[in-house]
Amino acid sequence: MKAGVAGWPVDHSLSPLMMQAWLTDAGLAGSYDRIGVQPDAFAATISRLRDAGYRGINVTLPHKQAALTLADEASEGARACGAANLLLFGPDGIVADNTDIVGVEAALAESGWQAGVGPAVLIGAGGAARAALHVLNASGAPVRIINRSRDRAAGLVRSMGCAAEIYGLDDAAAALEGARLVINATSLGMKGQPELCVPLDALPPGAAVFDMVYAPLETPLLRQARARGLRTVDGLSMLIGQARPAFEAFFGQPAPAGTQVRALLEAALEERA
Incomplete structure (x- = not known):
């Protein structure tokens, strides 16, 4: 075999x-x-x-x-x-x-996130975001997408027949306001890539942060989340x-x-x- x-x-x-x-x-x-x-x-x-x-x-x-x-x-x-x-x-x-869908579901189960507790924020609109958007859409949770190109994010939503609010990096703080889940589906934060500069101050206590990046295991985004006492899941889970x-x-x-x-x-x- x-x-x-x-x-x-x-x-x-x-x-x-x-x-x-x-x-x-x-x-x-x-x-x-x-x-x-x-x-x-x-x-x-x-x-x-x-x-x-x-x-x-x-x-x-x-x-x-x-x-x-x-x-x-x-x-x-x-x-x-x-x-x-x-x-x-x-x-x-x-x-x-x-099977990325199963991987996302496994990571979210590990995070303890439940769809009914509030909005979910997806960072990125490339190929890695597709399984996450599918899972979030199926859960019924309100979805907000942050992406450098709003047009690309809107195109992703249209191509998958999903519903989501679209935000740029310049108004990421507004997208994160009150969110109960954040998923990074970009390569930002990966070894050799720029950091993902998204402030998590607007997240409420008990929110979960899942970063698909696994090299390094503790990305700047996860480090920031842990410093705030938020629940975190790294890319190895997916x-x-x-x-x-x-x-x-x-x-x-x-x-x-x-x-x-x-x-x-x-x-x-x-x-x-």
Whole structure:
């Protein structure tokens, strides 16, 4: 059984470390590879991987929307998000799914957030924001989106058929007023990227802050949230959450519950720091 993760770049991906640990603990013979694919070679690479006997692949930036277009069949979640992070290869064609939705749900469950308590703020309007917006929209919570380009945020909302108030970075404080949840779906705060300069002073006590970034684990946004005593969730929660259904889809059984994958990934991040 062969699977992998395709992206550009992809050398930084922690998914092979996690998947291999699960394979070992499950006693399964299989492999999970990093597959670097430039955007103009994505379709040809998918064809090559199918011919090479791969069961499927995870898909990361910048290929998630392109992945959906290659599918013969797609899950409701993938269609709703307009993007797929999982392609399965079978005799009847390619099936697309979006397990990022499961990852977001896992992170929000860890945060203790409940949809009925107040507005949720989503920072970003790129590919990473799609699963979060889908989950928030399904929850019925009022959604506010902060993005540098208001037009891009409005386009995301239209393309997904969702409802959200749109704010720019210049009026982020107004968007955060009274919010009970903040999700960062941008790369800001990631190692080598500028910090995300969004003040959290307007958040009430008990609000939760979820940052999809996991390198570093404690981003400036999470550090600010913890200093205010807010609940926080880092990007590893989503990474692990979205990987569990992918492992089962590739290898035919659930990921072993006893594998200490978070500790393994945290150690890997410390080595890279």
